[in-house]
Amino acid sequence: MRAIMVEEFGGPEVLRAVDAASPEPGSGQVLVEVKVSGANFLDVYQRIGATPLGAPFRAGVEGVGTVVAVGNDVTDLVPGTRVGWLSGGQGSFSDLAVVETAKAVTLPDSVDDETAAACLMQGITAQYLTTDTYRVREGDTVLVHAAAGGVGLMLTQMVKRLGGRVIGTASTEAKAEVARSAGADLVVDYNNFVGAVRDATDGAGVPVVYDGVGATTFDGSLACLRPRGLLVLFGASSGAPPLLDIARLNSGGSLYVTRPSIVHYTATRAELRARALDVFSQVAARELAPTVTHRFPVDAAKDAFSALESRKTTGKVLLVH
DSSP: OEEEEESSOOSGGGEEEEEOOOOOOOTTEEEEEEEEEEOOHHHHHHHTTOSSOOSSEEOOSEEEEEEEEEOTTOOSOOTTOEEEESSSOSOTTSSEEEEEGGGOEEOOTTSOHHHHHHHTHHHHHHHHIIIIISOOOTTOEEEESSTTBHHHHHHHHHHHHTTOEEEEEOSSHHHHHHHHHTTOSEEEOSSSHHHHHHHHTTTOOEEEEEESSOTTTHHHHHHTEEEEEEEEEOOOTTOOOOOOOTHHHHHTTSOEEEOOOHHHHTOSHHHHHHHHHHHHHHHHTTSOOOOEEEEEEGGGHHHHHHHHHTTOOOBEEEEEO
16 A cells, blocks of 8 residues: 655655555554545654654654554444544545544545545634633634644634634734735734734733734733733644743733643543534534645645645645545
8 A cells, every 4th residue: 555654754755655564453452544634734743753753664643544453352433434533544535544443433425535524633623722722712812823734724624613813823814814815903013913913902912812822922922912821832834832931920910821732632532522522513513614725646645744744735735545
């Protein structure tokens, strides 16, 4: 079968297609024929050596496909079942992937493969960020960085659904228009987003900033918060943020900073499936519209990540098998 391997840490060019032996499902696992994979910054962090995963390894953490075989003790999934996963299926850029049943989400018939792949990592991330990390309330004004990105578009739609107002950041007018089309009330560039946020809130600041950019926005994000506001740092597409002087939280108004991870917000099978069901229900009700703007054949994985990491993309980037 075909697999995308990372044999040494590095840039997108280290993603190479190879012929590999087909895996076999073990206890608590299923073998899935992968139809669509999602390209995520977690794949980037793995590829550059920023996670505990050692090289060589099969690339890909998120995918959608059809179960073709099950482990001896698996009773709740059978061949022919459509499933999706955002972890527990390392090697998701391969034609066949072994997925832990505890991490597999059964897909409703109303959601096609591409939509499901666009909803899993980004949709569930936006779901927990807006309901648990910070519970958005009606009337809240929030700042969403990279509002035209995969998570940013999901966050914008979910905040609006909950009655909030969205100030988004975007690097180009084209991206700003994408963010506005998703419901963002105001979209500004990165050059003076602090001043724009202060102006838009009559100097008060916002109760929460959703920041997946990191290094280049961190200081400004803190400066946008109102007293007792929360900075939610859920990614670092521009690099790791600087070290934080804890005293700054006091001088900024008794601020809070958190670094959530989807792993901890989908810690149990029940929690994962409940969040996925919520996201799929929003899609079915047309309250959430995933945006797939870039599709690459899986053999062109390096091209997909070159585009993603250059921040030239909007919405979800998919690899099609």
